Amino acid sequence: MIKLRTILLYDPLYLILTIISLLYSFVMMNYFPYTSKYKMTDTTVEGYIHNFKIDGNKLNILLKGKERIIINYYFETEEEKNSFPFELGDNIKIYGEMEKPKESSVFNLFDYKKHLYRNKIFYLFKADKIELISKNTRLRYSIKQKMIKHIDNIGKSTSYVKALVIGNDDEFKESIADSYQFNGVSHLFAISGSHITFLSIIILWFLKRIRVEENKRYYIVIFILIFYMFLTDYAGSVMRSVVFFSLLSLNKMYYFHIKTINILQLTLFVLLIFKPSLLYDVGFQFSFLISLYLVKYQPFISSIKNYIKQTFIISLIAFLVSIPICINNFFQINLLSPIINVLFVPYVSFILFPLSFLCLLFPFLDNLIFLFVIVLENISLYLSTLKIGEIILAKPPFIIILIYYFLISVGINKMAVKKYFYLIPLVILIFIHNNINYFSRYPYLVFIDVGQGDSIFISLPHNKGNVLIDTGGKISFEQPWQQKNNTYKIGKDTIIPFLKSIGIKKLDYLILTHGDADHMGEALNIVKNYNVEQVVFNSGSLVKLEKELIVELDKLNINYDFLKRGDVISIGEVEMHCLNPSRDINENDNSIVLYLKIFKHTILLTGDISSNIEEDIILAYPKLKVDILKVGHHGSKTSTSEKFINTIKPKYAIIPVGRNNRFNHPSEIVINRLRSNDVKILQTSTNGSIKIIIGLNEVTIKTAST
Incomplete structure (x- = not known):
């Protein structure tokens, strides 16, 4: 045990593990091609429903059969849509034909085919008919299905409860979602470390009140959080937060005294070895890198006693770290994002998020949540219409991303000792990048x-x-019932x-x-x-x-x-x-x-x-x-x-x-x-x-x- 603790306290070990995990993920994703268990000539597939979504006249099912496959079916009538009989976990048989996912046909934009391939999904299946083989017998799917139905019946704030409780933000109005992205606050509606911390504190407090032994409390919370990963469909940011919390708990229970930043690196190693595709998951990139810098500069952040100033510094660090990811994927940043987050972070974290969970138990809180939602949406829409702070930046080559992170790291490091002028090279790089044409x-x-x-x-x-x-x-030529929530x-x-x-x-x-x-x-x-x-x-x-x-x-x-x-x-x-x-x-x-x-x-x-x-x-x-x-x-x-x-x-x-x-x-x-x-x-x-x-x-x- 002493030898194990000595090894675990060896700091270079975690850097080595980080490098190994990054190389492993990159090699596995690019040099070891996966092969499908299905054939292009298959006309039927069988499996159970892992997830499904109805949007307008389109039904989208993520099916677990020989491997994961996406089923697309179009309802012919409104009555057929409203009487959709299947639930999560149901075993079904689908008749139709295989389709290959379409690769990106526009330079620089999201490649759907590559995204599916990295997640080991090789085909789409165009369905003509769906038959039930047997109803769901899996407890986890029954719980998730009942929770979704319960949230759907809440009322006007359903879309926010879904986003903040189970990580599904697909039901936001298009104009609202666009305003959140423009203002740089979309991350607040993706379940991450702060949400997991809140849940953990509440559950630990409750278990302590009923006098559960400390170690057992942590094991119970870890078990609940692992199930919560399933409820959120294993989102990259949730997996990072849950594994990080679990390793922190083990570190505390067994007195390993491993540094927090090393536990975060160990989290990266565990997740990338288990699921290499997370390397390319944008949500995971945001979650891990922002957490890494916040953990590294925690002493500096903690030294700031003024709450508003501390919140601004946290928002500023998160904004700076996210710049290369935003540029690479969305080709723009909003310079006002750190200031906007000072207002939005406490509003969502301390009001909307807790109320959303309370609404599961007390649905009558729906009107109260909706009142707060209206205020939030109107502010976001107003700020986005001002078009202030937006900077368009072309998709950069990888070497430029590395230069960005070098300058960001130097800037934040010197900012911690109040040498803010070290951020000037980053500002110059952004200016040049903005005028690259x-x-x-x-x-x-x-x-x-x-x-x-x-x-x-x-x-x-x-x-x-x-x-x-x-x-x-x-x-x-679609009728109202056929129209999608967010039409392409x-x-x-x-x-x-x-x-x-x-x-x-x-x-x-x-x-x-x-x-x-x-x-x-x-x-x-x-x-x-x-x-x-x-x-x-x-x-x-x-x-x-x-x-x-x-x-x-x-x-x-x-x-x-x-x-x-x-x-x-x-x-x-x-x-x-x-x-x-x-x-x-x-x-x-x-x-x-x-x-x-x-x-x-x-x-x-x-x-x-x-x-x-x-x-x-x-x-x-x-x-x-x-x-x-x-x-x-x-x-x-x-x-x-x-x-x-x-x-x-x-x-x-x-x-x-x-x-x-x-x-x-x-x-x-x-x-x-x-x-x-x-x-x-x-x-x-x-x-x-x-x-x-x-x-x-x-x-x-x-x-x-x-």
Whole structure:
């Protein structure tokens, strides 16, 4: 025992274990591929329901069968949805077909396929029919199911009780969730160390009151917390907190006298050996790194006697440590976050969190909680509308993340001895990072994969201009019962995050070629949520979407103009010549057609024009030659005529088109026509987003999908 204590008190041991666990996780995740027990040809799967979620007309089940697999099923009627008969733990059989998860098709954004793979989920299963084999007999699932039902019946504050008790924050209103993220307070609704500490103190106090022996008290709490991990679906931050508390308890019970920071490193070792995928879990990264710095600088924090000042210092340290994680995943930070947290942390920790647990026992507290919720939400919404403190920072390479942490560590270390000027290098790095596009040398285009639609981004060197041509979008025909709580929006969930990921702070022009939804359906979302200097429409008759957008532009005081043949948009050293429309015809043929020449390279962007307008253009511009052609109307057979291709002689043809679209775009006729003219074809449906970097003598093409 003495020898064991000697080993456990050896500080370098924990650094060695930390390095081993990090290397082990990285190697296991990247060099030892997992293989699935299912086959792509399987048409049935069996297992029990580990978790499920109903959102609109969609049912999502996490099934434990041969391995974990995600089941997607769409209710056909509202009655079917309301009479959903299954519960957690039920054994079911599903009929349907396997689907491969879609990899990220937009540069820098979340890769769903990789996320599932790291969690050993290899397939999605598109369900046609679900049959019950047997009802649940597992006690843990029965308890969880009853708790969820109980919370669902609480009332107006259900979404907050769910978030703060079982870690499910999916039911927040979209605008509220966005405001929390913008203000840097989303972490308060993810169960973490403070929540686990609160629960532990309450349970330990109760056990002490009923005179349970001290060691037994800790073992009981550890057992309860392990079950609580199951209730929260083993969230990374909860696992970190529970294992950390458990090791701290053992350290206290058996008088090992291990330093707290070493116990935290041991926690990391245990968790990463047990579950290597936690290395890539953003919640776990936040939880562990913030805890590491708070533990390391606990003496400094404890020396501050003023509560408000102490809370601010804690918030400031947490904010600084989280900067690289936020930049890497969300591409922005809010400089006011430490101040906002001074207000929000005690409000959530000492009011909402305890009341949420009390509400489980006393549901009549629902109205009281909701009163506090309304106050919190209104403050958060107001602060987010001010748009103060937001800094957009492009996704950094790993070496820059390491430099950030070096400067952050030096800054916090010197801050502890009141040498605040050591934070200046970090401020300088953030300033340079925020203005990184002033250092870009070459212009580039990105054909963003927005499914069945167009969205083209053009960036000029040294931040001299940024243009977005079309936004993608789609028309929804869903009935109210089919609509999701947080509907995926191309503009808000794809285009804006992509622009932030490359450090774009504003759009000089948003050019909308025409008024169809697949080209401008997301324009409202973009002008409401992003900095747009000017919007450009074609000069044809205005359609409904264009009229609605103009009303919003007037409210937002955003300039707009109308483009016709012969007009030129000059931005930086580049001129964009408008070749169409020349007259008012129909919506597709009214599309703005832009011709650009950058260095020696020529580009033609054709909207949805038909072969009639193509012929009109080559009659008006008989010497028109093009290196890069954006194929008209997603490769429809009504566009891209043989005469047009023979005249302009493109080297590259880019086709923005959705996978398995109902229009069967692109047409085989168009594909064969391009191939017979030796044109290299790229499609967003197969290549994902397509980036074309314009060099002095040649172009470089990169694609998001392999």
